[in-house]
Amino acid sequence: MKIYEQKENKKQFLPLLLLADEQEDMVDRYLDRGSMYILDDDGVKCVCVVTDEGGGILEIKNIATVPDGQRKGYGKTMIGFLAAQYRGTHSVLQVGTGDSPLTVPFYEKCGFIRSHRIKNFFTDNYDHPIYECGIQLMDMIYLRKNL
Template sequence: MINIYPVFHNKKQYLDLLLLADEQESMIDRYLERGDMFVLSDNNEVKASCVITEEGAGVYEIKNIAVYPQFQRQGYGKKLISFLLEHYKTQCHTMLVGTGDSPITISFYKNCGFVYSHRIPNFFIDNYDHPIFEDGKQLKDMIYLKISKSR
């Protein structure tokens, strides 16, 4: 049985999971405590987590969403996205997510209903202390995608 629940304390107990989506702990520290954290478990086994922040004026940003590798491509990430959209539906008019320029990741978000918003050039080069690679490609720009609802 799938259960999604908030984590209010000791969020770093899930650091191994958080590092799957953001591989530098100092970057996670920038948003972890100010964000809302949720964990998804299935049959009492943790499968995925996410951290979302309120950016003001009805804008929320998914800062971190990760599924353990052995549970990927089983719908857990999509369930978390659906949960977040429902959970924040009354106060959120735009849900943002920033990611590296990786076709697999961007395709996942587009399948969840996100569309291209904007790009921050050299984000990964300027903000990380080491090169970040995904699918053999060095990440440079942060690609932002969004879901917006009309008011």
């Protein structure tokens, strides 16, 4: 297994990125300014895009694992890599996600704690309703992890 930074042709991973952020124009908002990391384990298993938000804050904008690789530790491995990679240059790793019974517990298991909520984020920023686990996502929940 190896993790490496993808500096060019990031858009080739769009189908995988759309698993985590299903609207392409939203991905376009951060893809060019973000750093992309690929986890390869006999093929691409996980991709992640992070951005420097200033003030020592690194934000996970997108983390996606191929469907047949989910629940095998690839996402957690990627988060551990990011924490190690940016320790010393950033003080906080944050992620914004929908208040979902699928994603929030995953991040909490990775050491994140709830920080704040942005009301109506999904209804204000997406051109269609976003559902996860059969629940329409409305608010963005921010979780933070100290590095």
